[in-house]
Amino acid sequence: MDFxxxxxxxLNGVQYGLLLFLVSSGLTLVFGxxxxxxxxxxxxxxxxxxxxxxxxxxxxxxWLALPVAIVLSVLIGLxxxxxxxxxxxxxxxxxxxxxxxxxILVFEELRSVLWxxxxxSLPIPELLNRSIPLTDTLSYPVYRLxxxxxxxxxxxxxxxxxxxxxxxxxxxxxxxxxDMVQSLGINIQLVYxxxxxxxxxxxxxxxxxxxxxxxVAPGMGNHVLIICFVVVVIGGLGSVKGALIASIMLGLVDxxxxxxxxxVGGLKLLPELSSMTVYVLMAVILLxxxxxxxxxxx
Amino acid sequence: MNAFRxxxxxxxxxxxxxxxxxxxxxxxxxxAEKFYVQFFAKILIMGIFAMxxxxxxxxxxxxxFGHAAFYGVAGYALALVTPQYQAANFWTSLxxxxxxxxxxxxxxxxxxVRMHGIYFIxxxxxxxxxxxxxxYDTKLAGGNDGIYIDVRPVAKIGDWQPFNLDNFAHVYYxxxxxxxxxxxxxxxxxxxxxxxxxxxxxxxxHRMQSLGYATFRYKLACFVLAGATAGVAGYLAAxxxxxxxxxxxxxxxxxxxxxxxILGGMGTLTGPxxxxxxxxxxxxxxxxxxxxxxxxxxxxxxxxxLLLPKGLIGLFGDLLHRLAKRNG
Amino acid sequence: MAEPVxxxxxxxxxxxxxxxxxxxxxxxxxxxxxxxxxxxGAGKSTLTNLLSGDLPPSSxxxxxxGEDITGLPAHRISQRGVGxxxxxxxxxxxxxVFENCRLAAQSRxxxxxxxxxxxxxxxxxxxxxxxxLVAAGLEARxxxxxxxxxxxxxxxxxxxxxxxxxPSVLLLDEPxxxxxxxxxxxxxxxxxxxxxxxxxxxxxxDMDAVFSLADTLTVMVNGTVLExxxxxxxxxxxxVQEAYLGTEEVVHE
Numbered sequence: 001m002d003f004x005x006x007x008x009x010x011l012n013g014v015q016y017g018l019l020l021f022l023v024s025s026g027l028t029l030v031f032g033x034x035x036x037x038x039x040x041x042x043x044x045x046x047x048x049x050x051x052x053x054x055x056x057x058x059x060x061x062x063w064l065a066l067p068v069a070i071v072l073s074v075l076i077g078l079x080x081x082x083x084x085x086x087x088x089x090x091x092x093x094x095x096x097x098x099x100x101x102x103x104i105l106v107f108e109e110l111r112s113v114l115w116x117x118x119x120x121s122l123p124i125p126e127l128l129n130r131s132i133p134l135t136d137t138l139s140y141p142v143y144r145l146x147x148x149x150x151x152x153x154x155x156x157x158x159x160x161x162x163x164x165x166x167x168x169x170x171x172x173x174x175x176x177x178x179d180m181v182q183s184l185g186i187n188i189q190l191v192y193x194x195x196x197x198x199x200x201x202x203x204x205x206x207x208x209x210x211x212x213x214x215x216v217a218p219g220m221g222n223h224v225l226i227i228c229f230v231v232v233v234i235g236g237l238g239s240v241k242g243a244l245i246a247s248i249m250l251g252l253v254d255x256x257x258x259x260x261x262x263x264v265g266g267l268k269l270l271p272e273l274s275s276m277t278v279y280v281l282m283a284v285i286l287l288x289x290x291x292x293x294x295x296x297x298x
Numbered sequence: 299m300n301a302f303r304x305x306x307x308x309x310x311x312x313x314x315x316x317x318x319x320x321x322x323x324x325x326x327x328x329x330a331e332k333f334y335v336q337f338f339a340k341i342l343i344m345g346i347f348a349m350x351x352x353x354x355x356x357x358x359x360x361x362x363f364g365h366a367a368f369y370g371v372a373g374y375a376l377a378l379v380t381p382q383y384q385a386a387n388f389w390t391s392l393x394x395x396x397x398x399x400x401x402x403x404x405x406x407x408x409x410x411v412r413m414h415g416i417y418f419i420x421x422x423x424x425x426x427x428x429x430x431x432x433x434y435d436t437k438l439a440g441g442n443d444g445i446y447i448d449v450r451p452v453a454k455i456g457d458w459q460p461f462n463l464d465n466f467a468h469v470y471y472x473x474x475x476x477x478x479x480x481x482x483x484x485x486x487x488x489x490x491x492x493x494x495x496x497x498x499x500x501x502x503x504h505r506m507q508s509l510g511y512a513t514f515r516y517k518l519a520c521f522v523l524a525g526a527t528a529g530v531a532g533y534l535a536a537x538x539x540x541x542x543x544x545x546x547x548x549x550x551x552x553x554x555x556x557x558x559x560i561l562g563g564m565g566t567l568t569g570p571x572x573x574x575x576x577x578x579x580x581x582x583x584x585x586x587x588x589x590x591x592x593x594x595x596x597x598x599x600x601x602x603x604l605l606l607p608k609g610l611i612g613l614f615g616d617l618l619h620r621l622a623k624r625n626g
Numbered sequence: 627m628a629e630p631v632x633x634x635x636x637x638x639x640x641x642x643x644x645x646x647x648x649x650x651x652x653x654x655x656x657x658x659x660x661x662x663x664x665x666x667g668a669g670k671s672t673l674t675n676l677l678s679g680d681l682p683p684s685s686x687x688x689x690x691x692g693e694d695i696t697g698l699p700a701h702r703i704s705q706r707g708v709g710x711x712x713x714x715x716x717x718x719x720x721x722x723v724f725e726n727c728r729l730a731a732q733s734r735x736x737x738x739x740x741x742x743x744x745x746x747x748x749x750x751x752x753x754x755x756x757x758x759l760v761a762a763g764l765e766a767r768x769x770x771x772x773x774x775x776x777x778x779x780x781x782x783x784x785x786x787x788x789x790x791x792x793p794s795v796l797l798l799d800e801p802x803x804x805x806x807x808x809x810x811x812x813x814x815x816x817x818x819x820x821x822x823x824x825x826x827x828x829x830x831x832d833m834d835a836v837f838s839l840a841d842t843l844t845v846m847v848n849g850t851v852l853e854x855x856x857x858x859x860x861x862x863x864x865x866v867q868e869a870y871l872g873t874e875e876v877v878h879e
Contacts, residue, residue: 037416087604093416094361095603098560101553102599109593222549226427229420237416275435279428283409286421290412491738494745498729501718508678508716509791510704510733519739 004138009255015144017251018151022206023224024231024243025158026199032238033171034192036088037096040103041203042225047107048073048204049211049220050115053122062125066208073204077197085196086189104222111218120216147209154202155244162240171195230282236292245293253277316481323474327467336538337582339470341575342477343534348558348570349484350527355556356565357488358520359500360411361419363552364426367406368399368525370547372532374433375399377445377542388453388463395533396526402429403525404518411517426552434544444543447536463537473534480527484567487523496520557599563611572610629692630655631825632708632795637676637686646672648849649686654795654825654842659817661828661836664846665869670829671713673846674799677827678710679703690795704733709793713800713829715780717772723783724768727755730790755790761819762786763812778809785816796826802835814839837861845869 027041051072055065084103088096123129124143131139162168170191173181182188207220214220231250235242257277285293323342327335347369354360372395379394380386406425413421434442450463461468487493495516498506506513536542545551554577562573580598584591606613630653639647647669654660662670675681677688679700687696695703704710718726731754732738732745746752759765762782767775772783785801801817802810814835820826821839830836836843837857844854845866853859853866860866 031416037419084600084604091607093419094355094560095607097361097363097419098553098556099600099603101556102596102603105592105596105599107596109590109596113590113593226424229424233417233420233424275431276428279424282421282424286409286413290417292417486744487741489744489746490742491732491735491740491745491748493741494725494729494732495738497721498718501720502716505716505718505787507699507701508680508704508710508712509730509787510701511738512701516738 004135005259007134007138008140009259010252011140011144011148013252013255014248015148015151015251016255017248018148018155019206019210020224020227020231020251021244021247022151022154023203024228024235024247025155025240026202027228028232028235028238028240028243029158029202030196030199031232032240033195034089036085036196037093038085038100038196038199039097039225040100040107041199042221042223042228043104043107044073044077044200044203044221045207045210045224046111046218046221047076048207049122049216050111050120050207051204052208052211053120053216054115056122062122062212063127069208070201070205073201074197077200078193080200081193081196086192089192107221108218117218119218122211122216124212141213144213147213150209151206154205158240167191167194227278230278232292234282234285234292236294239292239294242292242294250278250281253281320474320478324471327470332466335470336466337578339466339473339534339538341578342473343531343538344555344558344574344578345571346477346480346534347528347531347555348562348574349480349567350524350531351555352559352564352567352570353484353488353496353520353524353527355559356567356570357493357500358496358517359503360517360521361556362422362521362524363419363549363556364406364422364424365524365528365555366549366551367426367429367547368403368528369532369535369551369555370433370542370544371402371429372396372399372529373536373542373546374439374445375529376451376533376536377447378439380447380449380451383448385449385452388451389455391451392530392533396529399529399532400522400526403522407518407521407525411514411521423549423552426547427549430544430547430549433547440543442544444541447540447542450537450540469538473538476530476534480530481567481571484527488567492516492519553599557602559609561602561606561609563609566609566611569609569611576610631691632677632827633689634677635687635689637673637688638684639672639676639681640684645849647676647683650846650849650851652844652851652854654827656794656825657821657823658841659821659826659828659839660842660844661830661840662844662846663830663833663836664852667848668846669849670846671799672849674710674797674827674829677703678708678797680710704791704793707792707794708797709788709791709795710797711784711788711799711801713803715777715784717780717783717787719771719773721772722768723764723770723772723775723786724755724759726772726783727758727786727790728752730787731755731758731792733791754792758786758790761789761816763816778805781805782809782813785813789820794824796820796824798826799829800831801828802830802832810835 023041023045027038030041031037048069051069052062052065055069056062059065059068080103084099088099128143128146131141132145133139162171170181170186227250231243231246234249235244235246254275254277258275323338326338330338351362351365354362354365375395375398376386376391379391406422410418410421410425433439439445453459453461453463461472463469463472488496495506495511498511499513499516503513532546535546558573558577559570560573561576562571563569581591581595584594587594608616633653635651636649637647637651638645638649650673652660652662662673664670672681676683679698679702682697687694689695690703690706690708695706718729721729728746728751731751732748734754735748735751756765759768762785764779764782764786767779772780775783781801781804785798788796788798798817802813805813810832817826817828817839828836828839840857842854843857843860845852845860847869852869853863855863
């Protein structure tokens with residue numbers, strides 16, 4: 001592999017990984033803090049993308065569509081927590097999985113009703129639709145770099161909020177001892193509602209910014225969800241740090257895996273097997289550390 | 299006979315009920331037309347599938363969200379072993395399909411059974427999805443179109459053919475026989491020392507270990523048994539529908555069969571059969587109501603998981619209990 | 627004394643920077659009852675977990691009949707004849723009292739990978755379970771679901787299950803916890819009868835019981851052994867009195 005290809009794949013891999021991190025951080029936060037596994041989390045990735053697509057059409061601008069879509073996602077998240085999710089807090093994980101699985105079906109069908117089943121595409125916003133040169137012979141799309149930068153900014157923001165603010169302190173306290181926090185007069189219900197909405201919004205936001213570079217398609221939520229499961233299993237449920245490391249690892253393994261299986265030995269090896277590399281990685285890590293790299297034993 | 303006495307199926311009464319149900323089911327092809335016979339066969343196939351998951355879910359406490367993988371793999375085994383435009387041999391292809399799903403369960407179980415709680419749920423889904431994408435993305439087995447089984451398996455022994463699977467009534471009876479066989483086998487296994495170990499693992503796995511049981515081994519064996527049993531259902535489905543596709547391993551099916559078990563009442567073995575019947579009927583009804591019937595299905599799942607955790611059998615049990623209290 | 631049945635050498639367990647158990651060496655002989663006492667947080671339960679295999683040690687050794695069993699998982703240690711009862715009742719709540727013991731006794735079959743015969747048809751298993759119930763005084767409650775038992779009866783079931791595995795070494799973690807006077811007396815009598823043919827390690831707070839039962843006493847404080855010896859030695863030791871016994875009821879002879 002020549003250096004240019006390597007560099008491109010490296011950047012692609014990191015960008016994909018960071019996007020995965022955005023989605024998985026929401027999943028792992030909601031589980032770590034509220035003890036709820038939400039398998040409909042991937043659906044919000046899809047909802048974010050579709051919202052961005054249709055709002056960009058209506059408002060005429062990607063940049064206008066983004067904040068509106070984010071606000072809408074947060075509102076949907078709050079409503080969902082109030083309507084359905086708050087009945088799941090003390091339930092067995094089985095019922096959480098089933099209930100949120102039912103939600104996936106509902107969201108998928110709503111999407112079909114509102115936006116149809118065709119694959120849509122969202123053009124890259126004008127401002128970022130250019131490439132910058134990285135080496136003498138290579139330039140890389142600015143928008144993709146932008147995605148990575150934004151994801152890193154969000155990661156940093158998450159870290160600051162959770163570690164350095166009072167809200168973050170309340171959240172961390174609520175994660176370890178819910179009853180104590182409640183008896184201190186803090187409205188833990190409200191905190192949970194906020195955390196849930198934030199988790200959803202992270203997934204939706206990821207879907208929004210990913211939309212211009214990937215297809216806005218019916219199955220996108222489910223596909224991303226499964227990969228997120230692999231991320232949190234490898235990284236350890238409840239660990240944001242683990243999610244970050246695992247996401248980048250997966251992003252690189254998946255990207256290089258696809259390229260390498262195509263190039264090996266000139267034989268046209270089943271290129272489709274490349275999508276299996278992430279599962280192989282998961283299996284290997286599970287043999288070594290069943291609780292994930294940074295997880296606690298549940 | 300002892301097995302029934304000891305599983306609390308109220309001994310003779312339980313056997314009598316079972317016999318009556320079997321006789322009633324045997325009459326279906328004589329009384330109903332083709333569509334309904336095939337629909338009943340579908341319910342019985344799903345019943346086998348749901349019972350196999352109950353072994354994991356209801357009796358051992360292992361929440362597998364990827365159980366369709368074993369169902370689908372068995373169907374594909376038949377499809378791949380069927381030569382084009384010719385029939386496979388029933389007597390070799392059925393054991394082969396069961397062996398294949400059992401082996402796949404062993405391979406996946408080896409990784410998955412060491413996990414607990416929510417991790418277990420997630421990795422079972424992940425591995426099942428891996429299989430799904432393997433069949434969906436590759437040309438190994440027809441890709442996302444699947445494979446047609448042009449000719450159904452032939453059940454010849456020498457010159458004698460006991461049944462002909464091109465006849466929908468014969469298919470029904472084959473399904474019924476295997477359904478009863480699976481039910482009886484699972485009842486026997488659940489009453490055996492092995493079955494009691496599973497119950498102990500579900501009630502308190504830590505205590506089982508401190509009592510000297512190597513629980514990993516038993517969980518893995520259960521996983522394989524459940525997978526092989528799901529394979530029976532998958533094989534029959536392939537025979538019934540004449541086509542296999544990746545959706546047979548998809549997570550929508552894994553979710554559906556989990557719902558059947560919960561809806562009926564997990565840990566009862568009969569509950570999942572009831573759940574399968576209700577689910578299939580609901581699906582039929584919803585499909586008739588609207589193109590967007592997934593909405594109704596999804597809403598039903600949300601409500602059931604919130605309101606009916608013990609399933610229909612649990613609901614009947616509670617109602618009977620309350621009636622008895624009022625009269626007693 | 628002959629080679630002790632159970633022996634530890636400098637057994638240690640760290641959690642992060644904290645040593646919950648530090649360099650504990652003790653031994654229990656056949657027919658002997660060795661009691662371990664100490665204030666809460668002294669590391670007694672951790673010690674029991676190290677001996678039963680529920681927790682692997684950070685360093686040190688555990689020897690069973692001279693054989694090194696350090697770090698073996700709980701089920702392997704149980705199969706070698708070590709029975710453990712828990713401080714926090716650890717039974718099968720959905721099952722009947724009899725089934726709790728039967729399942730415990732079933733663990734002694736060469737293997738439970740038996741699929742065709744009903745579990746209740748194994749007579750030797752049923753007999754072992756029945757005997758354990760009689761020993762623990764629960765035979766009248768055999769058909770009762772464990773969840774419906776009183777707290778004291780659940781503690782009895784806890785012991786019965788351990789006995790049903792026919793162990794030669796017993797690790798008993800506060801068997802008297804939460805029991806009334808009559809139940810305690812019954813349990814103490816049971817423990818007296820059990821000394822023959824078993825090596826018993828007993829964790830307890832009930833000083834009357836401890837001093838009437840123990841051949842040897844070990845006092846633990848903050849994870850280490852403060853002193854070890856006969857009941858008379860311990861009772862008259864000033865260090866022990868200061869650290870522990872002084873704050874408890876004074877034991878009357």
